[in-house]
Amino acid sequence: MQKMPAWADAILVPLISLLLAALLSGLVIIGIGEDPIAAFKLMVDGALMRSAGWGYTLYYATNFMFTGLAVAVAFHARMFNIGGEGQAMLGGLGVALACLYVPWPHWSLAILGSCLAAMLFGAAWALIPAWLQAKRGSHIVITTIMFNFIAASLLNYLLVNVLRPQGAMDPATAKFPEPTHLPTFRDMFSTSETILFRGSPANVSFFFAVLACVLVWLLIWRTRLGYDIRAFGHSEPAAQYAGISPVRITVVALLISGALAGLMAVNTTQGEAERLILNSTEGAGFIGIAVALMGRSHPLGVFLAAILFGFLYQGGAELALWTNIPRELIVVIQALVILFTGALDNMVRMPLERLFLSLRREG
Amino acid sequence: MQGGKEKGRQDTAAPAIELRGISKAFGAVQANKDISISVQPGTIHGIIGENGAGKSTLMSILYGFYKADAGEIFIRGKKVQIPDSQAAIATGIGMVFQHFKLVDNFTVLENVILGAEGGALLRPSLAKARKILTELEREYELHVDPDALISEIGVGKQQRVEILKALYRQADILILDEPTGVLTPAEADQLFRILDRLKAEGKTIILITHKLREIMEATDTVSVMRRGEMTATVKTxxxxxxxxxxxxxxxxxxxxxxxxxxxxxxxxxxxxxxxVVDDKGVARLKGVSLDVCAGEILGIAGVAGNGQSELLEVLGGMLGATGTIRVNGQPLPLAGKGADGRARRAAGIAHVPEDRQRKGLIMDFMAWENMAFGYHHDAAYQSNSVLMDNGAIQRETAAKMERFDVRPPAPRLFARNFSGGNQQKIVVAREIERNPDVLLVGQPTRGVDIGAIEFIHRQLIALRDAGKAILLVSVELDEIMSLSDRIAVMFDGQVMGERLPHETNETELGLLMAGIRGEAA
Structure with missing residues (x-):
């Protein structure tokens, strides 16, 4: 028996969770002597009311969509890929190599090449933990966390010692050549009279992220591989009964997950920085976990949650810029959102289920 | 004579248990509807009903796991509240669960005092418990070595430990939930002797079961439950x-x-x-050989855990082994990629697994997704080389649910929302409708209501009559006896012998199941 209607499960629960997180955040802002209403208004103004604000919100959302999808795909196979951060870093390396060492004639070809490189490098970084999990039973949570550190150190070494142009002072690659630069929203949507998305980093990779959402949806719910992944995730003994190889599904699901995480680098590295810098992922790999949790591992949910977190990121930056609210508080707000939408999901869900049940009994 | 004695008790003593108007709803489902029963002290009272009839809910209310929405509980004439199992124990109610709640690497004695240690130091309570236990054992002939490890004694003895646990806590009302599910016929007989003994000492026993035979043999009175209601209480x-x-x-x-x-x-x-040798190096199958012919049901009898599960899993491609398996004369690989479930299906072997909830179905998949489970690579289920044809699967599921009378016939309902019997019908429909050459069936009617049992048995016979080979594994001897055309008995990973159903009886099979070959063998 269904405890409550699907719409309540998909919309009402996260909405109430968000509201609770917002209320608590408001209390914290009052606690440090600021006006929560004004703060919220500033966040909305800064992130959603101007096209430049949207340009930032969607830029962050692009990252979170890729990493959120990465975590979601692994979730469907009941695996917790915490290594999105490291896989995205390696994806960045792939993008940098593709952009620097292949003479692309045009950005449209360059982005295909860099996407491929990002996926290959991200997937490769997930391969060893995946293999260890599938063959040796080494827990994926532990190994992927460790691989995040290895990735950071590896990039540090490569950027300082190998890829840094001679004479440059910062640990980064050379600027990517002109033909690889991706069109930004400003290039795409501005007309001669009005300039939109001025100065904002959102670029064509946003559409690739949306496309990835659609493809992941197809993969999970319409293909045999997706069926295998979900069956394995729900019950390993049943998967074995059906002749689904646990080793194969573990490895394949994590390769897809790693490839999706790697794709994020196309947005940050090729789309925004146009060179590979240290720590270009800025924690987006971890935000992806919250995005997948909040989006309930469904691509549409991931899409919406990614935009919400993009808003929080951009709104938070505005707060730090224009008020005395310290930047750290934004982390607190984000943490509250994650806490309420992810970890405390049942706190909202169970009373709601009871409410619906009692309504139905009376009705 | 016995009736007269009972009548005498009825007149003098208040009922040991009296429930008045107990109701309990889970959401829209009314699990118990205005149930009233009264159980006389010193009797064995049976409660029988199909799965989901509300037997377990009623007993869970009595044992303090659930709180009734309405109704009153009287124990020995006194109205009581039972908010939790501690309170149930305090009022003298003991429960023996279907799945034992014992610590494997503790001794019998340690298990008995677990949760009733009565102090920070173990030694004094262990000594006290040993004394009480010896008395209890003498009084009720419950012979168990107090220093044996649980992992080293058989299920029959483990069950006695559960009974001892309840008696140690001074229970004089014992509830047993499907106690014979894991026992050989001989062990079950012993259990009923113990229950008789307990009754003679004035204990009151409630026996929950779905086996009519046990009710007839062991109980004094019986209550029948159907769809949450008590439909009748009669003298057995x-x-x-x-x-x-x-x-x-x-x-x-x-x-x-x-x-x-x-x-x-x-x-x-x-x-x-x-x-088959398992991960721990223990031999699970020790050279099993058997044949199944077209148009024949070979029944494998045996107490659970004697290699039947492994046999099914090897044949179904879930477990590697050594030896030979041939289907229609063609040898099948026993390890590696060609030996998985998918390859077995391709070779014409269909499999209704023993544990439908863990293996046969994905409980969080909808009925239609489950109807393709294991066969989801079939060409008929694909729209093109990439995408599956979910519409085709749903249409086929609707037709199969209709033919197998799955209720409700809703392809988009999740598997977990069907009753046990209807879940099993989904699995049976999926496997039989494939028209396999060989059908492996494990515990086809475990946890399945009587109506569905009848239906599933008819389907198996129909498949047999269509000239297919059926290998049936069941711990229900009745089921083996009535369905099989030939019976093989397994004990300790070996086939103890084969018998024809009309030439054997339960006693002979029971001996074989316990590993004892009769003179006829």
Whole structure:
């Protein structure tokens, strides 16, 4: 028996969770002597009311969509890929190599090449933990966390010692050549009279992220591989009964997950920085976990949650810029959102289920 | 004579348990509806009903796991509140669960005092418990070595430990939930002797079961539950299995399986010298050989855990082994990629696994997704080389649910929302409708209501009559006896012997199941 209607499960629960997180955040802002209403208004103004604000919100959302999808795909196979951060870093390396060492004639070809490189490098970084999990039973949570550190150190070494142009002072690659630069929203949507998305980093990779959402949806719910992944995730003994190889599904699901995480680098590295810098992922790999949790591992949910977190990121930056609210508080707000939408999901869900049940009994 | 004694008790003593108007709803489902019963002290009272009839809910209310929405509980004439199991124990109620709650690496004694240690130091309570236990054992003939590890004694003895646990806590009302599910017929008989002894000492016993035979053999009175309601309470001596079955299901039920004699054809499935050693190095199958012919049901009898599960899993491609398996004369690989479930299906072997909830179904998949499970690579289920044709699967599911009378016939309902019997019908429909050459069936009617049992048995007979080979594993001896055309008994990873159902009886099979070969063997 269904405890409550699907719409309540998909919309009402996260909405109430968000509201609770917002209320608590408001209390914290009052606690440090600021006006929560004004703060919220500033966040909305800064992130959603101007096209430049949207340009930032969607830029962050692009990252979170890729990493959120990465975590979601692994979730469907009941695996917790915490290594999105490291896989995205390696994806960045792939993008940098593709952009620097292949003479692309045009950005449209360059982005295909860099996407491929990002996926290959991200997937490769997930391969060893995946293999260890599938063959040796080494827990994926532990190994992927460790691989995040290895990735950071590896990039540090490569950027300082190998890829840094001679004479440059910062640990980064050379600027990517002109033909690889991706069109930004400003290039795409501005007309001669009005300039939109001025100065904002959102670029064509946003559409690739949306496309990835659609493809992941197809993969999970319409293909045999997706069926295998979900069956394995729900019950390993049943998967074995059906002749689904646990080793194969573990490895394949994590390769897809790693490839999706790697794709994020196309947005940050090729789309925004146009060179590979240290720590270009800025924690987006971890935000992806919250995005997948909040989006309930469904691509549409991931899409919406990614935009919400993009808003929080951009709104938070505005707060730090224009008020005395310290930047750290934004982390607190984000943490509250994650806490309420992810970890405390049942706190909202169970009373709601009871409410619906009692309504139905009376009705 | 016995009746007279009972009557005398009734007049003098208040009922040991009296429930008045107990109701309990889970959401829209009314699990218990205005239930009233009264159980006299010193009697064995049976509660029988189909799965989901509300037996377990009622007992969980009595044991403090659930709180009733309405109604009152009287123990020995006194109204009581039972908010949790601690309170139930305090009022003298003990429960023996279907799945034992014992710590494997503790001794019998340690298990008995677990949760009732009575102090920070173990030594004094262990000494006290040893004394009480010895007395209890003498009084009720519950022979168990107090220093044996649980992992080293058999299930029959483990069950006695559960009973001792309850007695140690001074229970004088014992509830046993499906106590014979894991026992051999001989062990079950011993259990009933112990229960008689307990009754003679004035204990009150509630026996929950779905086996009509046990009710008839062991109880004084019996209550029948159907769809959350108590449909009747009768004296066992004044009823018959047929009447009870009818009260349970609400219509006339055929208890015997109606079938024509088998016409066995060629050997379809041949198994030779099958051996399995598990991860711990323990041999689970020790050279099993058997054949199943076309148009024949070979029943494998045996107490759970004697290699039947491993045999099914090897044949179904879930477990590696050594030896030979041939289907229609073709040898099948026993390890590696060609030996998985998918390859077995391709070779014409379908499999209704023993544990439908863990293996046969994905409980969080909808019925239609489950109807393709294991066959989801079939060309008929694909729209093109990339995407599956979910619409085709749903249409086919709707038709199969119709044919197998799955209720409700809703392809988009999640598997977990069907009753046990209907879940099993989904699995059986999926496997039988494939028209396999060989059908492996494990515990086809475990946790399945009587109406569905009848239906599933008819389907198996129909498949047999269509000339297919069926290998049936069941711990229900009745089921083996009535369905099989030939019976093989397994004990300790070996086939102890084969018998024809009309030439054997439960006693002989029971001995074989306990590993004792009779003079006839």
């Amino acid at each position: 001596a004044e009823t018959s299995p047929e009447e009870l079955a009818e009260l349970m299901v609400g219509r006339k039920v055929l208890l015997r399986v109606d079938k024509a004699p088998a016409k066995p054809g060629d050997k379809i499935l041949e198994v030779e010298n099958l051996r």
